[in-house]
Amino acid sequence: MTQQATVITHFSSPTWPLVNKLSAICKCLDVKMIHCSTTEKCRTIIADKKLGRVLFFTDEGMADLVLEMEKMRLPQFEVAMLVLSHIPSLLEKMTALKIVKYLIGLESPEDYGRDLSILIKKFSGGNILDLDKYLAFGSKIHSRTIKTHQDKRGAISAVSDYVANLGDPGYDHPYGEYSTRMSELVDELLLNAVFDANPRMQNVDRSKPFKLDDKELVHISWGYDGEFFGVSVRDPFGKFQSETILKYLGQRRNLEDLVADKSGGLGLKFIFEKAHQVIANVQSEQVTEVIALVKFASRLREFEEQKKSFYFFG
Amino acid sequence: MKMELLSNVLVCEGILDEHTEATDVQKTLQAIQKIAKGAFDVDFSKVKYANSTGIVTWLKTLKASGVTIRYINAPVWLVGQFNMIRDFFENGSYVESFCAPYYCTSTQESRALTLRVGKEVPVTDNYKGIKFPNVAVEGKTFEIDFVPERYFSFISENLKIFKEKYP
Numbered sequence: 001m002t003q004q005a006t007v008i009t010h011f012s013s014p015t016w017p018l019v020n021k022l023s024a025i026c027k028c029l030d031v032k033m034i035h036c037s038t039t040e041k042c043r044t045i046i047a048d049k050k051l052g053r054v055l056f057f058t059d060e061g062m063a064d065l066v067l068e069m070e071k072m073r074l075p076q077f078e079v080a081m082l083v084l085s086h087i088p089s090l091l092e093k094m095t096a097l098k099i100v101k102y103l104i105g106l107e108s109p110e111d112y113g114r115d116l117s118i119l120i121k122k123f124s125g126g127n128i129l130d131l132d133k134y135l136a137f138g139s140k141i142h143s144r145t146i147k148t149h150q151d152k153r154g155a156i157s158a159v160s161d162y163v164a165n166l167g168d169p170g171y172d173h174p175y176g177e178y179s180t181r182m183s184e185l186v187d188e189l190l191l192n193a194v195f196d197a198n199p200r201m202q203n204v205d206r207s208k209p210f211k212l213d214d215k216e217l218v219h220i221s222w223g224y225d226g227e228f229f230g231v232s233v234r235d236p237f238g239k240f241q242s243e244t245i246l247k248y249l250g251q252r253r254n255l256e257d258l259v260a261d262k263s264g265g266l267g268l269k270f271i272f273e274k275a276h277q278v279i280a281n282v283q284s285e286q287v288t289e290v291i292a293l294v295k296f297a298s299r300l301r302e303f304e305e306q307k308k309s310f311y312f313f314g
Numbered sequence: 315m316k317m318e319l320l321s322n323v324l325v326c327e328g329i330l331d332e333h334t335e336a337t338d339v340q341k342t343l344q345a346i347q348k349i350a351k352g353a354f355d356v357d358f359s360k361v362k363y364a365n366s367t368g369i370v371t372w373l374k375t376l377k378a379s380g381v382t383i384r385y386i387n388a389p390v391w392l393v394g395q396f397n398m399i400r401d402f403f404e405n406g407s408y409v410e411s412f413c414a415p416y417y418c419t420s421t422q423e424s425r426a427l428t429l430r431v432g433k434e435v436p437v438t439d440n441y442k443g444i445k446f447p448n449v450a451v452e453g454k455t456f457e458i459d460f461v462p463e464r465y466f467s468f469i470s471e472n473l474k475i476f477k478e479k480y481p
Contacts, residue, residue, distance in 0.1 A: 171423065172425055173424060176424075183363050184364070188365055206367050255401040266399075299424070300417070301461065
């Protein structure tokens with residue numbers, strides 16, 4: 001564990017239950033936490049050059065302060081922002097995209113435990129690559145390797161069947177609809193890993209069969225813990241950047257804007273639309289693992305209303 | 315994705331993905347252009363889902379063709395696309411009927427039921443507060459399982475087109 005990691009918190013309105021929750025998690029993980037009750041105190045602390053790596057917890061009400069921090073160019077700072085607005089609408093207005101690495105949909109502090117402990121643990125130096133770290137203990141993880149277009153199709157079918165079979169076969173359950181949505185999600189994750197992330201594949205005709213070299217193989221794994229379905233796709237390129245992702249998660253909806261360059265903008269938007277939590281783990285030029293977590297509710301309306309979060313670890 | 319051009323409807327089947335070639339879509343749309351008098355019906359109900367590459371192929375080719383489409387029996391995944399990307403309504407294309415999720419609280423069953431624009435779904439710029447009646451299916455009562463102002467946003471955000479078609 002890196003001893004120098006510090007968590008600093010400052011919110012636009014008093015949120016003691018949340019501050020207490022963060023304080024408890026930081027103590028459990030042996031991470032130093034400083035809560036700033038005023039913006040003035042916050043500015044003084046930010047200016048301290050001896051801080052080392054800092055995870056700055058705030059909310060969208062402090063967007064101007066975050067913009068100020070981005071202009072100060074603080075490479076050791078990463079911002080986690082609690083978001084009340086619809087995330088794509090917020091991203092439309094937000095310009096501080098380099099320093100913001102985590103967007104967390106606002107909910108009651110009692111429900112934050114899972115998100116916050118993953119975030120702080122990872123930030124403080126814990127290795128949380130691999131899907132099994134995100135699903136409840138004991139969940140069976142299934143996996144496949146993608147080398148050809150048939151492997152891609154086969155993996156999507158396997159995930160689709162897995163989700164469809166979670167429900168009772170003689171009953172009209174929502175898993176049929178979830179199966180379709182997970183097919184779309186997995187297809188986008190694989191398109192991104194096979195074509196967009198791989199420099200050799202970016203300009204190839206996607207309608208033609210493909211065969212990846214051994215050093216280009218893509219790995220997919222998936223599982224369900226009774227509450228969350230998770231899927232992880234890993235490529236050996238490490239090209240993902242948080243600002244690229246955030247740029248495309250914004251509310252732009254004209255095809256021309258979304259496919260203007262070769263970064264798979266529309267695909268990123270689809271991924272975020274289908275998942276409740278998207279976690280990107282990137283080791284630059286080595287590996288990108290994108291994990292999508294989805295909460296299967298008993299009603300589709302509840303599914304649609306789940307809060308969304310985005311985490312970038314790189 | 316397979317496309318079968320019948321006398322008055324294009325029936326699509328399979329998956330709209332990178333294996334759907336732009337040239338095939340182009341040929342089909344050119345054939346439609348020769349026979350269509352106004353908007354031509356396209357039925358995606360047998361298409362399981364689409365990925366971003368397939369959507370880009372469909373929309374770019376559709377835009378270039380100048381053909382006007384009337385989407386019929388649009389599945390739930392396609393409604394999601396209508397609400398995400400504006401380009402589906404290029405060339406004056408619009409939606410006649412589509413599926414929407416419904417839920418029976420007594421049996422906890424989920425079903426996708428078909429709704430028609432201008433009939434079960436009024437054309438308006440704001441769906442907030444509008445009550446949609448429950449539907450009886452096989453003796454069970456189903457209620458809407460979506461947020462109307464979000465699910466019908468493809469209508470409210472393209473009001474001019476839909477008002478023209480469903481005055």
